[in-house]
Amino acid sequence: MGHIMRLWVLSSALVETLLFSGCLLGWNSLSPVLRDMGVMSQDCHSDPEQSGAWSNRSAGGAQHIPSADLSLFLPFALMAQGLGGSCVLFSSLMLPQVLEDVGSLYSALVMASFTASATVFTIFKVIFYAGVPMVPIILGYGAMSCAMFLNCTLCWSLNPTGKEDENIYSVRLRLNCYEAVNKKKPQEAEWCQKSLKHKFQESLKDRERILSQRRKLSFKRPDVPAPSPLLESLTSPTFTLHLLSDSTLLTWIYFYVASVNLHLHSQMDDPDQPDLYSSVFGALQMLGLFTAPLISILLNNHRIRKRARNSGLTTARNSSRRACSIKRLSAIYALRCLVVICFGISCLIPSLNVQVVSFILHVIMRTSMFLLSSTLYLCMFPSPHFGALIGINTFISSILSLVQYPIFLLFTGPLESDPFWIHSVFLVLSLAAVALPLHLTVKNNRQHPHPLCRPIPLRQVTPPTKT
Structure with a gap:
């Protein structure tokens, strides 16, 4: 993954966490808007003075719209917001593990964006009282979430580090007698190489059968202690x-x-x-x-x-x-x-x-x-x-x-x-x-x-x- 693409993925993940991480504490900012729209009104006591006070607070002409049907969707909206927001949050937190050379300060910025995500609902309330209906606000927010989905699909590679062969290992073996041969004089080394070639000629002809008998090699590090159990x-x-x-x-x-x-x-x-x-x-x-x-x-x-x-x-x-x-x-x-x-x-x-x-x-x-x-x-x-x-x-x-x-x-x-x-x-x-x-x-x-x-x-x- 190129440098510019890495910067785009990291910065866009922060913006997506800020906008879509779904901090449920911000829903309290929407409660005046929900009251003005009549959501959950069937569970409230009728008080003409209070309802008039709430409706008069609407600065941009927001009207009291009966909604006894929209209330049924509110619990499901909360569940979807919490579930999807958790996916966005933990996906952003996993980026330092996927991309190399990303400091832990980025994880702190992700958590900062999650904490500040409740401000989005306050912005919704300000836009609503400015005179914009709630349905266009929600539709615009949904269109932005679709753009986030496209960004993740197109920009998040399955192998961003570019190290496809990082899990492939090789073992190189050599005979100790060959090292001893190289330490001798040139004349003796040449004679020893001919002797070794003649001595192991029959074995080298059958090297495939010999090597195929032991294909599994086990390595043990005695210095590493056994991990403690999770319990x-x-x-x-x-x-x-x-x-x-x-x-x-x-x-x-x-x-x-x-x-x-x-x-x-x-x-x-x-x-x-x-x-x-x-x-x-x-x-x-x-x-x-x-x-x-x-x-x-x-x-x-x-x-x-x-x-x-x-x-x-x-x-x-x-x-x-x-x-x-x-x-x-x-x-x-x-x-x-x-x-x-x-x-x-x-x-x-x-x-x-x-x-x-x-x-x-x-x-x-x-x-x-x-x-x-x-x-x-x-x-x-x-x-x-x-x-x-x-x-x-x-x-x-x-x-x-x-x-x-x-x-x-x-x-x-x-x-x-x-x-x-x-x-x-x-x-x-x-x-x-x-x-x-x-x-x-x-x-x-x-x-x-x-x-x-x-x-x-x-x-x-x-x-x-x-x-």
Whole structure:
């Protein structure tokens, strides 16, 4: 693949991730549009004042269109958006594995584009209130997705590196006696070559039969230890603590976005205030384009991936680099715990101005989750387990997000739409995440103690014997 084609594939993958990765959190920006169009109106209570307030907010002449039929397609649209967006995201994340010399900073840019993809729905809302009907907007978005499909089909080659023969190996054998012959004098070497030719003449005539008897050669590297089983990594305290902290944080983030959205809809005293804050929150998603590369640089991710690939380094250098990576990772996890605590405290304050700060912290946490997870798995676990651990982490976190429904029932029922106690419980649960950086620090000190703390080996010297 040429240089220009590589640049086009990488840049277009970032744009496609930004536009089509399907961040479902952005659907909250479309809820005012869906209300104006009458979607899900059969499940809402009839309130003439509120419906009039919503319809009067339409600046460009958007009208209240009854849609009791379009509501049936909304769950399927959400499922299709999530499934297709996941395919786009993970396809872009696999590009550094397919193309050579692509740094880990590109993976951070992919995650940044995924985090900022929720802004697309805010742009839809702005275009809709500018007077453009929703059907042309959706059709134009679908045409862009078809262009993405054509781009992937035409530009993504099945073998982009151009190394068709990289899996073909050859073994070259030679006789030791021939090397001994070359070291002799020219006259003796000529005589020895004639002697060898006469000696092995019969064997050389039958070389095909001799070589056909042993076509399989087995090679063994005794220096490479046997890989540890996957179950050992899954049951390790490191993976368990990380899974619990990430699942709790992801569930909290989902509830926070839903509660902020409901809080915006309840501000009906000033009809323009929900629109203003909704647009501000949607624009703040673009912060992910800056926070993800910054977090990747702080993690020193490119050196960690290079260390994982260069297995030919000496044991001492590998051990020291791994110790430095774990120290840096522990510090970043401790910093994230501080951000989570600040986020929880700001969530307890019922003010939209303070929630702007909370939303910024929420974007930082969302952006850092995948980067921290991948770095942790590269540092602490065998490289063959990386894909399985990422997949299991994503699956379990998604399963635990199903508790959103009972939490929402508790929020809208007994708590009367007051998220204070739910945020308080999540804040207390998130304090347990401090155990992960402490565990990493203790484990790193045990495996790589300070040189002054290492025992000095003593060797008994026997006195020389007198003759």
